[in-house]
Amino acid sequence: MLVSLPILGYISDRWGRKRALVLSCTLVGAIGSLKAFSVSYEMYVIVEFLETVAGASAFPAAYILTIELLGQDKRVLTTAFLGILLVLGGLSFALLAKTFQYWRTFILVVYPPSLLFLSYIYFLPESIRWLLSQNRKEEAVEIIMKAAKMNKVTLSDETLRQLQTEQKIKTPEEKKDLEEEKGLWIQVMNSPIIMTRLAICSWWWITCTFVFYGLAINSVSLAGDKYTNYMLVVSVEVIAVVNNALVLDRIGRKKTLLAAYVVCGISCVAITFVPKTMPWLATLLYLVGKIAITQAFSGIYMYTSELFPTHARHSLLGFCSMVGRIGSIVAPQMPLLAIYIDWLPSVLFGATALIAGGLMLTTPETLNTRLPDTIREAEHIAAAPRKQTPTNPQTQEIVTSRC
Known part of the structure; x- marks a missing residue:
């Protein structure tokens, strides 16, 4: 072992x-x-x-x-x-x-x-969180869409837009996070x-x-x-x-x-x-x-x-x-x-x-x-209140229900 x-x-x-x-x-x-x-x-x-x-x-x-x-x-x-x-x-x-x-x-x-x-x-299914961490967003979206279809859930336009739009790095902190991947x-x-x-x-x-x-x-x-x-x-x-x-x-x-x-x-x-x-x-x-x-x-x-x-x-x-x-x-x-x-x-x-x-x-x-x-x-776990994003609540509910 x-x-x-x-x-x-x-x-x-x-x-x-x-x-x-x-x-x-x-x-x-x-x-x-x-x-x-x-x-x-x-x-x-x-x-x-x-x-x-x-x-x-x-x-x-x-x-x-x-x-x-x-x-x-x-x-x-x-x-x-x-x-x-x-x-x-x-x-x-x-x-x-x-x-x-x-x-x-x-x-x-x-x-x-x-x-x-x-x-x-x-x-x-593969881990959606892992796919996103590897910048394999299309595969993650495909799993989410299958989960939505299986659970007969209709995704809102806002959710679809968030899933299909590439994330852009806007702040120095986000750039620092990206560097940590290397x-x-x-x-x-x-x-x-x-x-x-x-x-x-x-x-x-x-x-x-x-x-x-x-x-x-x-x-x-x-x-x-x-x-x-x-x-x-x-x-x-x-x-x-x-x-x-x-x-x-x-x-x-x-x-x-x-x-x-x-x-x-x-x-x-x-x-x-x-x-x-x-x-x-x-x-x-x-x-x-x-x-x-x-x-x-x-x-x-x-x-x-x-x-x-x-x-x-x-x-x-x-x-x-x-x-x-x-x-x-x-x-x-x-x-x-x-x-x-x-x-x-x-x-x-x-x-x-x-x-x-x-x-x-x-x-x-x-x-x-x-x-x-x-x-x-x-x-910084527990150092300050943590927001529950970036995972969209509706998306998380769909995946949880499917699993």
């Missing part, structure tokens, strides 16, 4: 969200199926690596495309919907693994259907605000992957059937997703994620002090911690994407997720560490979560702000 995320992030920002998504989803099915025909451990590991390189960016690509097609008032609902589908995927994974316990059969059942994502070439990564590195934000977001991602996967891995070590335990731990994620849907648009991103990290940190540290005679309490704290970190993980996708500009959104989100893989690399070592110091993994989970919560106090609130298109806009 360290290799995959920057590659697919670049493809997404350079050649489009749709291409990155279709490429990732179809390749993971084609390459992953080859594992069933492995003749050695070395071949299996190589195919596993190539499969992950191809498929690790499928969810980020789908998420970025979705939030860019929808209006800001739909972001939380969309994130919750995608989170619930991830839970359904996890439950399906456990059920299929229990049904087809011979690994070759399991692979041949699970992977080939991914090739059906080739149909998305015809059914899925040498994007140089602009990013020259922006202390964006670089600091990138470092903070990277720690959030390290924390999420470390705690989320660490708790998931340890779940199969709990008493009882490992498939049932895994499904239980995955199922409680629905609580976190629903919580996000209820509070992210009400109390804001920062307060919600801060609370999630703090609750997770306290729960994990508290497990250390639970007497051996009260395993039910340890399990309860375990599930509370899993719910909290899932809530943080679900919300951090949206919050991170709202902090960075359109031209580099997937690349920077991919960078944060890439660095976050440090957490998922370390997480599987925690059961080994517990052999020597049984309380240390829980303390490490809790400490990283509490640090992440503290860093949440250093970034701006993005509630009720539109997605920034340029680095300058990203630097």
Whole structure:
């Protein structure tokens, strides 16, 4: 995943969200199926690596495309919907693994259907925001017109005029925005605000992957059937997703994620002090911690994407997720560490979560702000009231309805 995320992030920002998504989803099915025909451990590991390189960016690509097609008032609902589908995927994974316990059969059942994502070439629209950022206005207008026709909406003359008229750069600020499109990564590195934000977001991602996967891995070590335990731990994620849907648009991103990290940190540290005679309490704290970190993980996708500009959104989100893989690399070592110091993994989970919560106090609130298109806009998030243009309200409604 360290290799995959920057590659697919670049493809997404350079050649489009749709291409990155279709490429990732179809390749993971084609390459992953080859594992069933492995003749050695070395071949299996190589195919596993190539499969992950191809498929690790499928969810980020789908998420970025979705939030860019929808209006800001739909972001939380969309994130919750995608989170619930991830839970359904996890439950399906456990059920299929229990049904087809011979690994070759399991692979041949699970992977080939991914090739059906080739149909998305015809059914899925490209991100209108990305098309406009690439000055491909005619393609964006064509998608909007198709959406209007599908929803039986008649565009006003003013809307048509705005869509068909080339934008002219009139002010020095607009010229500066255009210059930011050139040498994007140089602009990013020259922006202390964006670089600091990138470092903070990277720690959030390290924390999420470390705690989320660490708790998931340890779940199969709990008493009882490992498939049932895994499904239980995955199922409680629905609580976190629903919580996000209820509070992210009400109390804001920062307060919600801060609370999630703090609750997770306290729960994990508290497990250390639970007497051996009260395993039910340890399990309860375990599930509370899993719910909290899932809530943080679900919300951090949206919050991170709202902090960075359109031209580099997937690349920077991919960078944060890439660095976050440090957490998922370390997480599987925690059961080994517990052999020597049984309380240390829980303390490490809790400490990283509490640090992440503290860093949440250093970034701006993005509630009720539109997605920034340029680095300058990203630097000034929440510094002043933001207008909801340039996207025409009627146009946004049409696209949202179509999606």
